[in-house]
Amino acid sequence: MTDQTFPSLEEFLQGPIENVRQVAPTTFIYAASGTRRAAALAGVPTQGDEYPHWSRGELFRCVALLFDHGVRHLCMPMLGPSQFSEVTGDYQQYLWDWFERGIAGPEALETYQRLGWRVRIAFSQFIPRLREAGERLRQATSQPGEHTLWCFAVPEYHLPLQWMLEAALQAQARTPEEAVQALYGEVIPSAGVYLSTGKPLLSTLQIPPLLMRGILQGYWNQRPGYSLDEPQLRMLLYDYGYLRRTWQQDKRGRAEQALAYRKTWEQAPILGVGMRLGPFWYPAPIAAPE
Helix, strand or coil, X not given: CCCCCCCCHHHHHHCCHHHHHHHCCCEEEEECCCHHHHHHHCCCCCCCCHHHHHHHHHHHHHHHHHHHCCCCEEEEEEECHHHHCCCCCCHHHHHHHHHHHHHCCHHHHHHHHHHCEEEEEECHHHCHHHHHHHHHHHHHCCCCCCEEEEEEEXXXXXXXXXXXXXXXXXXXXXXXXXXXXXXXXXXXXXXXXXXXXXXXXXXXXXXXXXXXXXXXEEEEECCCCCCCCHHHHHHHHHHHHHHCCCCCCCCCCCHHHHHHHHHHHHCCCCCCCEEEXXXXXXXXXXXXXX
């Protein structure tokens, strides 16, 4: 140990997986995007049957990685208003097929049952096109288990709040937990980490209703698609578990310690300002502190 309170990054990256599981949040929101860009970079055609098969394999690899490192409820916003507004070829039909045959198809069900995952399409009771797929998943993965994958599709931004109100009113919910029970069918613990791709933005798709009932630490990966790997995940969880815990009950003398890094604080950039790389946004470089 190089510090009395937490390990060094190198120790954490190379250490046993049990150490990682100790700091991982119970509920993790992973709102990956850029799957077509990731496929293009991997040499996979973004039209035809190869792309959804490859993308689903990458999805399941990431899900297994997060579950293996201590996450128990993995919430994955997958389709939102921007995708449903596209006019790209037959993309609209592909979106529905992704859930009906990709997420809830026979091959996927066999994977869930073999690995012991529960899988749910959140809000499927409100989306006629997804009711059958949602019920199929509920019945096929009804066994009690340590790991649940929650998939989200939101055709319009206002709908999650509308669905939340409808569920809470119907159940006469009086507490946030009762409202969560009414909306999702069980009480999902408040999320601790949010990981998305590209631009730092938030919406009712990225943060599903009632899943942020406390502090949520946000991260934005610049690798597109389901590209998360173990070194990245360990680095993220190291930051989450140790570096972001800066609050002190007694703050005497704390502010004055900033004087040692005066130039860094006085010339600090704004996180979220970026540039264009072709048709894509990318964060502006940040110089290392002196």
